[in-house]
Amino acid sequence: MLNKLALSGIKHRMRDYTVLFSGLMIASAIFYMFLSLALNKTFLKSNSPAAATAFIFGFGIVLLAIITIVYINYANTFLLSMRQKEYGMFMMLGAKSSKISRMIFVETFTIGAISTIIGALLGIIATKYVSQWMITALDMHVTHFSSFYLPALVWTFIFFIVIFVFSAIRNSISLRRTKILTLLHKDSQPSKIKRNGAVKAVQAVLGIIFLVIGYFCMWYIGKNAAFIFLGVPIALVTIVIGTYFTINSAITAVISLLKRNTKYSQKGLNNFTLSQLSFRIGDYTKILSMVSIMFALALGAITVGLGFQKQISAVVNGQNYYDVAVHNADTAQKNRINHLSGDDQSNYSYKIDDNKKIIYYRASELKKQPFHYEAFNMKSMISTTKKSTNIADPDVSYSMLQNMMPKYRMSQIKMVNDADYNNIPGKSNTLTLVKTSSFKNNLSKIRTISKEEAKRYPELKNAGGDKYSAYIMINGFFSGLEFMGFFLGIAFLAMLASCLMFKILSGANGDVKRYNMLYKIGTRQRVLRSTINKEIAVLFAVPAGLGVIHVLLGLQMFKGILFQPYTHIEVPFGIFIVLYLCYYLLTRYLYKKIVLK
Amino acid sequence: MQKIVEVKNVEKIYGKVGEKQFKALSDVNFEVQPGEFVGIMGASGSGKTTLLNILSTLDTPTSGSVQIAGQDITKLNTNEMADFRANKIGFIFQDFNLLENLTAYENIALPLALQNVSPKKIKPAVTAITEKLGLTEILNHYPTELSGGQKQRVAAARALVHEPSIVFGDEPTGALDSKSARALMDTMTKINREDNVSILLVTHDPFSASYCDRILFIRDGEIGQELKKEESSRGEFYQEILDSLGTFVE
Numbered sequence: 001m002l003n004k005l006a007l008s009g010i011k012h013r014m015r016d017y018t019v020l021f022s023g024l025m026i027a028s029a030i031f032y033m034f035l036s037l038a039l040n041k042t043f044l045k046s047n048s049p050a051a052a053t054a055f056i057f058g059f060g061i062v063l064l065a066i067i068t069i070v071y072i073n074y075a076n077t078f079l080l081s082m083r084q085k086e087y088g089m090f091m092m093l094g095a096k097s098s099k100i101s102r103m104i105f106v107e108t109f110t111i112g113a114i115s116t117i118i119g120a121l122l123g124i125i126a127t128k129y130v131s132q133w134m135i136t137a138l139d140m141h142v143t144h145f146s147s148f149y150l151p152a153l154v155w156t157f158i159f160f161i162v163i164f165v166f167s168a169i170r171n172s173i174s175l176r177r178t179k180i181l182t183l184l185h186k187d188s189q190p191s192k193i194k195r196n197g198a199v200k201a202v203q204a205v206l207g208i209i210f211l212v213i214g215y216f217c218m219w220y221i222g223k224n225a226a227f228i229f230l231g232v233p234i235a236l237v238t239i240v241i242g243t244y245f246t247i248n249s250a251i252t253a254v255i256s257l258l259k260r261n262t263k264y265s266q267k268g269l270n271n272f273t274l275s276q277l278s279f280r281i282g283d284y285t286k287i288l289s290m291v292s293i294m295f296a297l298a299l300g301a302i303t304v305g306l307g308f309q310k311q312i313s314a315v316v317n318g319q320n321y322y323d324v325a326v327h328n329a330d331t332a333q334k335n336r337i338n339h340l341s342g343d344d345q346s347n348y349s350y351k352i353d354d355n356k357k358i359i360y361y362r363a364s365e366l367k368k369q370p371f372h373y374e375a376f377n378m379k380s381m382i383s384t385t386k387k388s389t390n391i392a393d394p395d396v397s398y399s400m401l402q403n404m405m406p407k408y409r410m411s412q413i414k415m416v417n418d419a420d421y422n423n424i425p426g427k428s429n430t431l432t433l434v435k436t437s438s439f440k441n442n443l444s445k446i447r448t449i450s451k452e453e454a455k456r457y458p459e460l461k462n463a464g465g466d467k468y469s470a471y472i473m474i475n476g477f478f479s480g481l482e483f484m485g486f487f488l489g490i491a492f493l494a495m496l497a498s499c500l501m502f503k504i505l506s507g508a509n510g511d512v513k514r515y516n517m518l519y520k521i522g523t524r525q526r527v528l529r530s531t532i533n534k535e536i537a538v539l540f541a542v543p544a545g546l547g548v549i550h551v552l553l554g555l556q557m558f559k560g561i562l563f564q565p566y567t568h569i570e571v572p573f574g575i576f577i578v579l580y581l582c583y584y585l586l587t588r589y590l591y592k593k594i595v596l597k
Numbered sequence: 598m599q600k601i602v603e604v605k606n607v608e609k610i611y612g613k614v615g616e617k618q619f620k621a622l623s624d625v626n627f628e629v630q631p632g633e634f635v636g637i638m639g640a641s642g643s644g645k646t647t648l649l650n651i652l653s654t655l656d657t658p659t660s661g662s663v664q665i666a667g668q669d670i671t672k673l674n675t676n677e678m679a680d681f682r683a684n685k686i687g688f689i690f691q692d693f694n695l696l697e698n699l700t701a702y703e704n705i706a707l708p709l710a711l712q713n714v715s716p717k718k719i720k721p722a723v724t725a726i727t728e729k730l731g732l733t734e735i736l737n738h739y740p741t742e743l744s745g746g747q748k749q750r751v752a753a754a755r756a757l758v759h760e761p762s763i764v765f766g767d768e769p770t771g772a773l774d775s776k777s778a779r780a781l782m783d784t785m786t787k788i789n790r791e792d793n794v795s796i797l798l799v800t801h802d803p804f805s806a807s808y809c810d811r812i813l814f815i816r817d818g819e820i821g822q823e824l825k826k827e828e829s830s831r832g833e834f835y836q837e838i839l840d841s842l843g844t845f846v847e
Contacts, residue, residue, distance in 0.1 A: 267710060268710060269710070271699065271706070271710060272696065275699050520694070522684070522708070523683070524676050
């Protein structure tokens with residue numbers, strides 16, 4: 001009978017249970033997605049040149065496991081907050097506490113098991129599509145990656161089942177220990193307001209000091225790479241503590257300043273919103289600090305991942321000024337070249353003296369069409385474009401030889417006048433060099449030209465030298481890193497935003513009464529909705545804001561590895577903000593569903 | 598003189614046509630004059646709360662009309678209803694319904710802030726009502742730091758601060774000890790007499806009801822008997838109420 005009643009209780013709260021189920025499914029799906037990458041050693045080895053990758057992923061697994069545990073803890077609190085009143089009622093009617101604790105055990109475990117199984121299956125599908133999307137969208141070359149990876153699936157099950165067994169035990173013990181009356185009136189338990197201004201002031205100062213130390217360490221790592229082994233742990237600890245103190249004190253200080261400004265606070269529901277926030281932030285300090293650190297790590301992973309992507313075009317462009325090199329172009333190749341956008345074309349005639357290993361160029365043609373090349377500066381690690389009319393100069397001829405057939409790349413280049421050129425025996429060849437407006441945008445056309453060229457001259461196959469082969473090699477090298485950064489970032493973001501969502505939703509039941517009271521005394525629904533929007537927006541914005549600052553300063557660490565780590569930073573930030581925004585919108589929608597009539 | 602409340606032929610039926618229906622109120626008619634202190638008494642399930650919800654625009658009648666301060670509240674849309682509650686009605690609930698994250702002062706100031714009254718005017722208004730209710734010492738306290746009686750006086754101050762046309766009390770003494778209940782009812786009577794504030798009280802407690810000028814008894818959704826205090830003392834009126842309840846319940 002009790003089981004039947006408990007089941008009917010679930011049916012009545014289907015909406016809340018849908019939230020719970022979907023949240024838990026997201027958790028196990030993300031966990032699987034991450035493990036499918038992190039546990040696949042062949043994939044890691046074949047896609048990353050750095051030995052540190054396995055370590056980074058090991059660290060990632062630990063972090064993700066911690067977030068998942070915290071996350072499930074919140075989801076569990078949400079479950080208990082929904083059920084305790086009902087279970088309290090059963091106990092009041094005479095059900096034995098052992099029976100009730102067995103029921104909550106079974107319920108917690110069943111919910112956990114079902115959501116883990118469905119979530120892991122969703123994870124396999126998501127892994128397939130997300131990786132496909134990333135590989136196509138970013139033109140990545142990833143090998144040994146499979147969306148279905150059995151060890152990942154097994155570990156996901158083991159991990160979640162262990163956590164749910166613990167949660168179930170905890171729930172049943174906590175129900176058994178709580179008094180029936182407390183269970184029945186849990187919603188109306190008053191919350192204590194703490195007043196400790198002096199402690200907060202000290203925390204605010206300490207928070208800023210800790211953050212400054214952490215930021216300084218990251219900046220110093222960028223200057224002096226050897227400091228990394230000491231700097232990273234120091235930065236990690238000081239930034240975590242600094243973030244905690246800042247959220248706990250500085251944010252509440254801002255709120256109380258706003259409250260003191262009566263012009264602002266005594267307008268509409270502003271005072272209520274501010275009080276809700278200061279009330280919440282006291283309670284949410286830990287989760288908000290965690291979210292802000294994770295946010296920074298996740299955003300950092302994507303930014304650095306994309307940093308490698310940007311590196312690709314910079315490195316590729318540094319290899320060869322010209323995007324395409326075609327010898328003795330036939331009509332078909334000429335047609336293809338004409339279809340490239342914004343092409344800047346140069347045509348040079350050359351003759352080859354096979355015996356003396358000399359290549360002759362017409363000086364007149366070079367005068368008309370100066371040769372462009374990339375001069376690499378070893379000190380600044382940056383290449384600059386230069387032009388010259390004298391390709392016989394050894395510095396310049398090296399770049400020109402890259403565009404020649406492989407067997408002539410060791411030859412000498414000579415420039416001769418037209419009369420001498422005509423007198424040189426042998427066939428006159430043409431070399432067409434093209435610089436497009438953008439290598440990336442013309443990539444597919446360039447690929448076709450390059451492949452055709454390799455068909456016409458089989459010796460060009462795997463010979464390198466041209467920009468397209470440089471691209472293939474470098475893209476393959478960086479793609480793995482980028483793929484991992486993206487995956488790591490998105491998995492973390494989804495998890496931490498879900499964490500925050502659940503923490504907020506688990507408090508929603510307690511807010512029903514407050515909003516109902518505001519409604520009764522004449523607050524318009526629109527005003528109530530905007531109050532909720534504002535409140536949840538701040539709870540999402542505080543960790544995001546701090547996280548963004550952490551990343552902006554944290555990128556200093558990568559100054560040694562990535563040149564210009566800040567260029568096009570809006571791309572990863574944009575992707576991240578959009579995903580995060582989706583979570584915000586979902587949270588406020590669900591919150592309003594629970595709180596408002 | 599314009600009546601504060603005028604209820605005509607109000608009927609409330611729950612359940613859709615064709616389904617099982619339940620009539621919570623049936624042909625309810627009554628009036629409240631300005632400055633009157635009226636009580637509505639009835640057992641649980643008699644329709645008290647339904648009637649109060651309709652009067653306070655939280656629910657709408659199936660038929661009939663309800664005029665408050667000359668305005669037909671059954672014809673208002675949702676936003677107008679909210680504005681009406683904010684401007685014209687004061688509420689005192691059984692469980693205080695104070696926001697525990699706001700201080701007593703902030704709780705009392707809330708209805709004025711909701712009406713976008715300028716902060717300059719909010720302070721004197723709050724000070725005036727809190728002095729009258731003897732709350733000046735506890736204005737910076739949070740509800741959790743107050744006793745039940747103090748909480749209910751804060752709730753009363755919140756109900757009165759915006760000078761509503763009428764104050765509705767929903768079992769305001771229900772969660773109070775006898776001493777606090779007596780103090781609250783004395784305060785409400787004082788405000789009613791001195792400031793001519795109209796009060797409509799829903800209760801099943803004869804002691805609280807004995808403070809009223811007039812009592813309407815409701816049973817099974819219908820107003821049955823009416824009892825007026827007139828020249829009787831409060832003790833006599835209390836006895837009359839008990840007698841009436843005895844006959845009314847039979």
